[in-house]
Amino acid sequence: MSSIKETVLQKFAEVYGSAEGAKVYFAPGRVNLIGEHTDYNGGHVFPCALNIGTYGVARKREDNKLRFFSMNFEQRGVIESSLKSFVPGGDKNWTAYPKGVMWAFEQRGMKMPVGIDLLLFGNIPNGSGLSSSASVEVLTGSILRDLFGFEVTNQDLALIGQYSENKYNLVNCGIMDQFAIAMGKKDCAIFLDTATLQYEYAPVVLDGAKIVISSSNKKRGLGDSKYNERRSECETALAELQKVIDVKNLGELDEATFEKYKDAIKDDVRRKRAKHAVYENQRTLKAVAALKAGDLAQFGQLMNASHVSLRDDYEVTGIELDTLAEEAWKVPGVIGSRMTGAGFGGCSVSIVKDEAVDDFIARVGEAYEKKIGYPATFYVVQVGDGPTIL
Numbered sequence: 001m002s003s004i005k006e007t008v009l010q011k012f013a014e015v016y017g018s019a020e021g022a023k024v025y026f027a028p029g030r031v032n033l034i035g036e037h038t039d040y041n042g043g044h045v046f047p048c049a050l051n052i053g054t055y056g057v058a059r060k061r062e063d064n065k066l067r068f069f070s071m072n073f074e075q076r077g078v079i080e081s082s083l084k085s086f087v088p089g090g091d092k093n094w095t096a097y098p099k100g101v102m103w104a105f106e107q108r109g110m111k112m113p114v115g116i117d118l119l120l121f122g123n124i125p126n127g128s129g130l131s132s133s134a135s136v137e138v139l140t141g142s143i144l145r146d147l148f149g150f151e152v153t154n155q156d157l158a159l160i161g162q163y164s165e166n167k168y169n170l171v172n173c174g175i176m177d178q179f180a181i182a183m184g185k186k187d188c189a190i191f192l193d194t195a196t197l198q199y200e201y202a203p204v205v206l207d208g209a210k211i212v213i214s215s216s217n218k219k220r221g222l223g224d225s226k227y228n229e230r231r232s233e234c235e236t237a238l239a240e241l242q243k244v245i246d247v248k249n250l251g252e253l254d255e256a257t258f259e260k261y262k263d264a265i266k267d268d269v270r271r272k273r274a275k276h277a278v279y280e281n282q283r284t285l286k287a288v289a290a291l292k293a294g295d296l297a298q299f300g301q302l303m304n305a306s307h308v309s310l311r312d313d314y315e316v317t318g319i320e321l322d323t324l325a326e327e328a329w330k331v332p333g334v335i336g337s338r339m340t341g342a343g344f345g346g347c348s349v350s351i352v353k354d355e356a357v358d359d360f361i362a363r364v365g366e367a368y369e370k371k372i373g374y375p376a377t378f379y380v381v382q383v384g385d386g387p388t389i390l
């Protein structure tokens with residue numbers, strides 16, 4: 001069996017005539033273990049990079065042209081564009097992700113002197129909530145850095161990726177996804193304070209257990225989801241709190257302080273949203289402490305509590321993700337299970353004892369299909385490194 005590297009190089013040669021001078025790159029996807037919808041509230045997150053992600057083959061051209069081909073959208077063929085055709089907010093194709101990053105580099109004074117031929121292949125299930133778009137962004141950034149010698153750190157790649165997503169693709173995402181991908185480290189999750197970007201690697205030592213991703217197969221588009229609405233609900237709640245307490249963001253509050261001042265938030269729904277942001281951040285701190293202390297059971301309990309809060313207070317789960325989590329909780333050997341990512345479809349993440357994985361997949365799979373009417377897909381994943389040149 002040929003490796004993915006050989007396969008993508010071969011395809012590149014087929015599509016663009018030859019693969020001479022082309023290089024192969026990889027950027028991972030990510031899964032967030034806990035700390036959901038906290039990254040735009042100045043809270044903490046605890047994601048890790050995966051061993052699945054996006055492969056890119058790239059080669060410099062001698063003119064201004066940009067050519068794109070995705071093995072995930074083969075029927076769209078080669079899409080031609082140029083260095084002069086960046087349209088922030090106006091690009092509808094999948095190429096808006098790599099082009100957004102090229103545009104963002106240009107905004108920072110790093111203009112590509114020539115165009116490139118690019119081929120992408122992703123083995124992250126598309127629309128699954130494992131950040132295929134952030135993976136493409138960080139991948140593109142690392143390609144530009146390598147091909148043109150732009151001086152940027154991996155953390156810059158994360159910030160440039162987020163900037164391009166916010167300003168070119170008009171999705172108001174936080175920093176978590178791009179950071180988790182650009183800064184990924186094998187067998188470690190990243191404990192990131194999104195208010196300061198201070199971070200720490202925490203070994204994910206799952207003695208005798210595995211990370212299982214369950215994809216709901218319900219497609220989710222961040223742009224047209226309720227994501228931006230949740231964000232502004234939190235912003236309004238914060239503004240209300242700021243009338244009674246000196247606080248820069250919801251992530252600064254602990255539970256007791258929130259309870260003391262929460263009546264300043266004049267609307268029940270907004271109060272629930274803010275409660276989630278505050279409590280979820282505190283849960284993340286506790287979960288990381290539990291993991292460091294080797295208390296995986298406690299970590300799992302906090303994951304479950306995170307799901308409940310996302311279901312009842314933040315209301316971003318829906319029947320598909322609730323079914324995945326609630327069925328998982330019933331299976332012996334499941335340490336913890338919750339939705340991951342933005343919600344509204346996408347995936348759940350579960351920590352499952354080795355010997356229970358098959359049973360987990362069978363039982364959750366059966367219950368899910370029975371209730372939802374179509375199957376879920378399961379992936380046993382490993383925690384991988386950030387972007388690499390292959």
Ligand code: GLA
Pocket residue numbers: 035036037038039040173174175176177341342343
């Ligand atoms: C999406 C966004 C992230 C983060 C999560 C929710 O993945 O891109 O910035 O807000 O949702 O935790």
